[in-house]
Amino acid sequence: MKIAVVGAGLSGLNAARILSEYAKVVVFEKKEVGGLLSSLCNSYCVEKFYHHCFKQDDYLLEVLRELNLHSKLKWRVVKVGQEYEGKIYSLSTPLEILRYPGMSFFDKVKLAKFTISAKKKNYEEFDNKSVVEGIKEELGEKLYRSFFLPLLRSKFGDNYEEVSYAWLLARVSIRSNRKLRGEELGYLKGGFAQLVEKLSENLEIKFENAKIEKGGKWTVNGESFDAVIFTAPLPELNLSFNLPEIKFQSSICALIAAEEKVTEDIYWTNFTNAPFGAMIEHTNFMPFEDYGEHLIYLASYTTPEKLYERSDGDLKRIYLSFLEKFGFKEEYVKKFYVFRAKYSGPIYEKGYLKKITPYKLAEGFYYAGLTSETNYPERSMNGSLLAGKKVAEKVIEDLLS
C-alpha cells in the first residue's frame, strides 16, 4: 500500500507519521516543512508567525508527550493590552479592566455578561447572522464601535463584515478561561520547530509542487498511489470536487529583533488604529535570555490580492514610524523580517458551518487541514494535528483494516 500526503504542515506531517506504521508514505511539500508553523533559525529558532498554545489543546499536549517534548512546554500567565488615545493599558486583571478609561463601567458589565451568556448559546443557530449584526443587537452600537470593531479588523482585515456571529459565540466560549491574574498560555522552550522536526523524523519528503491526476490510479507528479491525502489549503488543489467555495485570508507578520522592548511586560497588545492588527512581544512571554534580543511581532490579516501591496521596506518604514509614538525608536532595531502567507486560514463567513471540508472527497482521495472540522472556530496547531490524525484513521478504516 502506497499513500501520498500533499503538504508538510502539521496536518500532513501527523497523518504521514501515523500512516507510516501501516504503509509506505511519501510526503510532497512545495516550500518548507512546517507550513504556517515554520521557523526562522539562526543562533535560536523562533516561529515566523507568532505561536502559543492553550491548556485545552488536549491533542497537541498528547502529541508532545508522545514525542518526548512535553517537559519543554512552559506555561505562563501573560498580560494583554489595549491602546486607547495613544496610551497602552494592561487589561489583564479585573482591577485593570475596572480602571481602563476607554469604556464605561456599564459597558464593562455588559461585556462580562455577554461572555457568560455566549457560553450558554447554541452557536450553530447563528451561522447565518453576521457578526456585526449580532454584536449590535446584543450589545449596541457603542460597544461595537469602541471594542469589537478594532478586534474584528485586526483578526479579519477588510473581510470582517462577512464573518458569522456563530464564529464569535463559539470563539468566546472556547477562550473564556482567564485566570484572575490574566490568561495562561503555553510555549515550547526552544521553539515549536522541535515539534516539526520530531514529526518529520523518518518520513520521506519530496520538495516538489504536487500535481495530482486520476487515471486508473491516483498519481502525484506521475508517481502512482493507492490513496492521496491533500493537506494544503484548498485553493492550491488542482482538481475539482464540487466543494463549496471557501474564502481565505492572508497573513503578514513582521518580526523585529531589537535592543529594547515596546511595552514593559505586555505580551499581546491590540490597537484601535494601527497600520498592523496586533503587536505580540514574544520576549514578554518567554525569557529574553533565551534569545539575547527582544522579539516583537507585528501581525495583520489581509486578502490574497493585497498580500504584496506594500514592499517589505514600506512596511518597515510605516510600522516603525507608528511605534515611535510609543517611545520605540528605529535605532533599537537590529533586524526586521517580513513573513507572508497567502492562505493562512479560512474566513469564517456566514454559512461557513455547512462548508467545512469532509475528510473523504472521493474514493482514495482525502483531505485534512485548515478547513477541517477540528479547525473551527479557530485554526490551530491542535486542530491541524487532530485533522491529520482523523484523516489517517479514515484511511486506515477504508483501506488498511
Ligand SMILES: Cc1cc2nc3c(=O)[nH]c(=O)nc-3n(C[C@H](O)[C@H](O)[C@H](O)COP(=O)(O)OP(=O)(O)OC[C@H]3O[C@@H](n4cnc5c(N)ncnc54)[C@H](O)[C@@H]3O)c2cc1C
Ligand atoms: C499568523 C498566524 C498565527 C498563528 N498562531 C497560532 C497560535 O498561536 N496557536 C496555534 O495553535 N495555531 C496558530 N496558528 C495556526 C497554525 O499555524 C495552523 O493551524 C497550522 O500550522 C496549519 O497546519 P496545516 O498543516 O493544516 O496547514 P499549512 O501549515 O498551511 O500546511 C500546508 C502545507 O502544504 C504546502 N503546499 C501547498 N500547496 C502545495 C502543493 N501544491 N504541493 C505540495 N505542498 C503544498 C504548503 O507549503 C504548506 O507547507 C497561526 C497561524 C498563523 C498564520
